[in-house]
Amino acid sequence: MESYSYKYPHPAVATDCVVFGFNGRELKVLLIERGIEPYKGMWAFPGGFMRMDESAEDCARRELKEETGLDLKYIKQLGAFSGVNRDPRERVVSIAFYSLARQSEVRGGDDAVGAKWWSINEVPQLAFDHDFILRQAMNRLRQDIHFEPIGFGLLEEQFTIADLQRLYESVLGVSFDRRNFYRKILQTGILQEVDTPSRPEKRYYGKRSEMMSMDIDALFAPTMKKGRIKAEPNDDVLSEPSMLQESFDDGRLHNVGRKGKLYRFVKEKYDNLKEGGKFHMEF
Amino acid sequence: MESYSYKYPHPAVATDCVVFGFNGRELKVLLIERGIEPYKGMWAFPGGFMRMDESAEDCARRELKEETGLDLKYIKQLGAFSGVNRDPRERVVSIAFYSLARQSEVRGGDDAVGAKWWSINEVPQLAFDHDFILRQAMNRLRQDIHFEPIGFGLLEEQFTIADLQRLYESVLGVSFDRRNFYRKILQTGILQEVDTPSRPEKRYYGKRSEMMSMDIDALFAPTMKKGRIKAEPNDDVLSEPSMLQESFDDGRLHNVGRKGKLYRFVKEKYDNLKEGGKFHMEF
DNA sequence: CCAAAAGTGTTAGGGTTACACCCATGT
DNA sequence: ACATGGGTGTAACCCTAACACTTTTGG
Numbered sequence: 001m002e003s004y005s006y007k008y009p010h011p012a013v014a015t016d017c018v019v020f021g022f023n024g025r026e027l028k029v030l031l032i033e034r035g036i037e038p039y040k041g042m043w044a045f046p047g048g049f050m051r052m053d054e055s056a057e058d059c060a061r062r063e064l065k066e067e068t069g070l071d072l073k074y075i076k077q078l079g080a081f082s083g084v085n086r087d088p089r090e091r092v093v094s095i096a097f098y099s100l101a102r103q104s105e106v107r108g109g110d111d112a113v114g115a116k117w118w119s120i121n122e123v124p125q126l127a128f129d130h131d132f133i134l135r136q137a138m139n140r141l142r143q144d145i146h147f148e149p150i151g152f153g154l155l156e157e158q159f160t161i162a163d164l165q166r167l168y169e170s171v172l173g174v175s176f177d178r179r180n181f182y183r184k185i186l187q188t189g190i191l192q193e194v195d196t197p198s199r200p201e202k203r204y205y206g207k208r209s210e211m212m213s214m215d216i217d218a219l220f221a222p223t224m225k226k227g228r229i230k231a232e233p234n235d236d237v238l239s240e241p242s243m244l245q246e247s248f249d250d251g252r253l254h255n256v257g258r259k260g261k262l263y264r265f266v267k268e269k270y271d272n273l274k275e276g277g278k279f280h281m282e283f
Numbered sequence: 284m285e286s287y288s289y290k291y292p293h294p295a296v297a298t299d300c301v302v303f304g305f306n307g308r309e310l311k312v313l314l315i316e317r318g319i320e321p322y323k324g325m326w327a328f329p330g331g332f333m334r335m336d337e338s339a340e341d342c343a344r345r346e347l348k349e350e351t352g353l354d355l356k357y358i359k360q361l362g363a364f365s366g367v368n369r370d371p372r373e374r375v376v377s378i379a380f381y382s383l384a385r386q387s388e389v390r391g392g393d394d395a396v397g398a399k400w401w402s403i404n405e406v407p408q409l410a411f412d413h414d415f416i417l418r419q420a421m422n423r424l425r426q427d428i429h430f431e432p433i434g435f436g437l438l439e440e441q442f443t444i445a446d447l448q449r450l451y452e453s454v455l456g457v458s459f460d461r462r463n464f465y466r467k468i469l470q471t472g473i474l475q476e477v478d479t480p481s482r483p484e485k486r487y488y489g490k491r492s493e494m495m496s497m498d499i500d501a502l503f504a505p506t507m508k509k510g511r512i513k514a515e516p517n518d519d520v521l522s523e524p525s526m527l528q529e530s531f532d533d534g535r536l537h538n539v540g541r542k543g544k545l546y547r548f549v550k551e552k553y554d555n556l557k558e559g560g561k562f563h564m565e566f
Numbered sequence: 567c568c569a570a571a572a573g574t575g576t577t578a579g580g581g582t583t584a585c586a587c588c589c590a591t592g593t
Numbered sequence: 594a595c596a597t598g599g600g601t602g603t604a605a606c607c608c609t610a611a612c613a614c615t616t617t618t619g620g
Binding site: 443444445461462465466539540541542543544 | 569570571572573574575
C-alpha cells in the first residue's frame with residue numbers, strides 16, 4: 001500500500017457543493033444520504049476529497065457529477081471551512097461551493113442514488129458542519145440575488161413574471177406588491193418577451209415526468225417570514241391560508257386565471273447594466 | 284527527522300492576509316518582502332502554513348502577528364485559492380483573509396522587519412498569485428463598503444465627515460458632492476458628534492510619530508478613476524491638479540479652512556439598522 | 567481681508583409605494 | 594357568470610442630485 005509523506009502534517013482538503021433548486025413555489029437544496037461512516041445514514045452535501053491535479057472548483061464539479069449526475073456550469077465559491085474537529089476521521093478543510101440548478105437539468109437521475117431535493121424549510125439535521133454551511137449559503141444567496149440574475153440559474157428558459165416573483169419571495173422570505181414588481185423588473189430591460197410560447201396546455205410547477213428519481217416533492221404550510229423590506233403580506237396579496245390555492249399530492253400547483261406572458265433573460269442587457277453601473281434588484 | 288504519512292496525497296494549507304489601511308488620502312496595503320525562495324526578494328502578503336490545532340482564521344491572525352506585529356480583531360475570509368501550480372514547491376491551497384487596520388494600530392513596528400505599507404496604486408508585482416488575490420480583495424472591499432461600516436476599521440476613533448468621504452472616495456474611486464454626502468451619512472444616525480474633541484492644534488494626515496518603522500509614505504499623482512456612480516469630479520469639487528493642496532515630503536497633508544466637527548461611530552445604531560433592514564450606503 | 571473648507575437650505579426630478587381598474591382564462 | 598390571476602394607470606411621497614449661500618478658520 002502506497003502512502004504519501006510530508007515533513008509537516010497536512011490536513012485533507014475536500015469540497016462540498018450546495019445546490020439550490022426552485023420548483024416554482026419553494027426553494028430546494030440537493031442532499032445525499034451518507035452510505036458510510038462517519039454520519040452514516042445522515043444527509044449531507046455532495047462533495048469529496050480533492051485530487052492533486054485539480055483545483056477545488058474542478059473537484060466540486062467532479063464530485064457533484066459523480067454523486068448526483070448534475071453537470072453544472074456555474075458554481076461559486078462560498079468559502080473554506082476549517083474548524084479543527086469538523087471531521088472525526090482526520091483534519092479536513094472543506095472548500096464549499098454553491099450553485100443553482102434548473103428543474104430541467106435535474107434529469108438522468110441514474111447516478112443520483114440517494115440524492116434528494118429537500119425543501120429549504122424541511123432539511124433534516126445534516127452531517128459534519130453542513131448545517132452551518134447551509135446557513136452561510138442561504139445568506140450568500142440572499143445577498144447575491146440583489147446583484148445577480150439568480151433567475152437565470154433557477155428558472156427555466158421561459159418563465160412568467162409571477163414565476164420570478166415567487167422565486168424572489170422564496171429566497172428573500174418576503175412578499176411584494178405584484179404590480180410594482182412587474183414594472184420594476186420589466187423596466188430593467190433584462191427581460192425579453194417570448195414571441196413563440198412553447199408552454200404546455202396546462203401549467204404545472206414541477207412536471208412529474210422530468211423529476212424521475214430526483215423527485216421534487218413538496219407541500220408544506222407556507223411559512224411566510226417577513227423580512228426587512230416593505231413587503232409584508234399586504235391586503236392585495238392573498239394572505240396565508242389560501243396562498244397556494246390547489247395543490248396535488250405530487251407537489252404540482254394548479255393555476256387558474258389568466259396566463260402570464262412568457263419572458264426570457266437577456267444576458268447582454270444584464271451584462272451592460274452590471275458593468276456600466278448598477279443592477280440592484282432592490283425591493 | 285519525523286514525517287507524516289497519509290494514504291492519499293494531501294496538499295499543504297496556508298493562509299494569506301490582505302490588510303488595508305488608510306492614511307487620510309489613499310488606500311494602502313500591507314506587504315512583506317520575502318526573504319527566502321521561492322520569489323525571494325519579491326513582495327507578498329503576510330501569511331504561512333496552517334497548524335493542525337488551529338483554524339484557518341486563527342492561523343491568519345497568528346501569522347499576521349508574527350510577521351508584522353499587527354494584532355487585528357476583525358478579519359474576514361476572502362476565499363480559498365487552489366490553483367494547482369500556485370506554489371512551485373508543492374501543492375499549496377491558500378485561504379485568504381482580509382482586514383482593515385487603523386493608523387494608530389500600526390505601531391510597535393519591531394516585529395515588522397520587512398513589512399511595508401504600499402499605496403494601492405503603486406503595489407509592485409507580487410509573489411505567487413497574490414496579484415490575483417489582491418484584485419479579489421479590492422473587489423470585496425468595494426462590495427462590502429456599501430453594507431458595512433468600513434470606516435470603523437480604517438479611521439481613527441474620531442474623524443470628520445470629510446475624512447470619511449475621502450475614505451469612501453478612495454475605496455470606490457469616485458468623488459461625491461460634499462454636501463450631499465454630509466447629510467446622507469448623518470441621517471443614517473450611525474455617527475455621533477464628539478463633545479470633547481481631542482485633536483491636535485493642526486491636523487495632519489498620517490502623523491509621522493505614529494508611523495515608526497512601518498512608514499506610511501505616500502505622495503503620488505492623484506489617480507482619479509471615475510466609477511459607475513453619478514460622481515464624476517463635479518465643478519464644486521476641486522478637480523485633479525489641485526485636489527491635494529499642500530503636501531509635505533513626509534506625506535502629510537496640511538489642512539486650511541474651517542475645521543470640521545469630529546464624529547465617532549455608534550455601533551449600536553449601526554447594528555440596529557443592519558439587522559432591522561437596510562444600511563446601504565448608496566451613492 | 568481672502569481663500570478654502572465646513573455647515574445649512576432649497577428645489578426639480580426620478581423612483582417607490584400603494585392602490586384602483588380592466589383584461590384574460592378556466593370551471 | 595364567477596373566481597382568480599395578469600396587465601396598466603396614477604397620485605402621494607421620499608430620496609437624490611445639483612447648487613446657492615452662510616459660517617468658520619488660517620494666513
